[in-house]
Amino acid sequence: xKGRRCSKNTEKAQSMRTLNHPLNAAGLWCEVLTASxxxxxxxxxxxxxxxxxxxxxxxxxxxxxxxxxxxxxxAAANKHGLAVVVVTNQAGIGRGYYGWDEFKAVxxxxxxxxxxxxxxxxAVYACAHHPQGHAPYAHxxxxxxxxxxxxxxxxxxxxxxxxxKSWLVGDxxxxxxxxxxxxxxxxxxxxxxxxxxxRERASxxxxxxxxxxxxxxIADAMMLPILKSSNVR
Ligand SMILES: [Mg+2]
Numbered sequence: 001x002k003g004r005r006c007s008k009n010t011e012k013a014q015s016m017r018t019l020n021h022p023l024n025a026a027g028l029w030c031e032v033l034t035a036s037x038x039x040x041x042x043x044x045x046x047x048x049x050x051x052x053x054x055x056x057x058x059x060x061x062x063x064x065x066x067x068x069x070x071x072x073x074x075a076a077a078n079k080h081g082l083a084v085v086v087v088t089n090q091a092g093i094g095r096g097y098y099g100w101d102e103f104k105a106v107x108x109x110x111x112x113x114x115x116x117x118x119x120x121x122x123a124v125y126a127c128a129h130h131p132q133g134h135a136p137y138a139h140x141x142x143x144x145x146x147x148x149x150x151x152x153x154x155x156x157x158x159x160x161x162x163x164x165k166s167w168l169v170g171d172x173x174x175x176x177x178x179x180x181x182x183x184x185x186x187x188x189x190x191x192x193x194x195x196x197x198x199r200e201r202a203s204x205x206x207x208x209x210x211x212x213x214x215x216x217x218i219a220d221a222m223m224l225p226i227l228k229s230s231n232v233r
Contacts, residue, residue, distance in 0.1 A: 031124040039161075040159070041165035046170030054193040069221075085159070087155070089174075107124060127150070146174040147175075147177035190214075190216065192218070
């Protein structure tokens with residue numbers, strides 16, 4: 001069901017729920033899951049509409065539907081020695097529609113689905129801040145909320161990534177803009193999620209130093225230069 005929201009959290013309940021979660025001082029979810037060799041390029045992945053079907057404020061495990069090809073692409077990225085980094089805006093948390101516990105449950109379901117295909121995510125970054133968010137997530141233009149590049153830059157710092165060789169897969173223009181502003185090589189803008197409506201808006205960010213490709217889905221990431229078979233380790 002589109003737009004279904006999980007139970008609202010009071011601010012107090014929400015802040016108590018954050019205690020066991022990997023939140024930094026700015027309230028950004030920064031979760032490094034695997035030990036990473038420095039200097040690797042990343043495959044940055046938007047989550048909703050890129051890895052999983054867009055359901056608007058995904059917060060229930062039962063609503064997790066993997067997009068076909070996500071597991072195969074992530075498994076290939078693992079084989080190529082890329083750091084697979086999820087970067088996701090989670091305004092639903094900032095707005096109080098659901099909390100980090102629900103976010104974690106959805107992430108665990110995604111990880112389990114990927115594991116069944118021999119694929120794994122190396123790090124997850126999530127930004128709950130939003131102009132209409134409630135404290136502590138009210139922010140007019142948080143540097144980590146896409147289209148700002150903060151999550152990608154935080155990942156680059158945490159994992160010592162080679163940004164210049166990294167790519168992003170996402171459905172929205174804000175994903176593509178964040179990728180460009182982080183200084184990575186390019187972005188694959190996919191038609192899943194909101195992608196069809198966002199294609200034109202996203203294409204304006206192409207430049208001599210930033211390549212944009214358009215694909216049907218994340219499955220087309222197999223054709224990105226960093227996933228060419230000759231690079232397999
Ligand atoms: Mg998306």
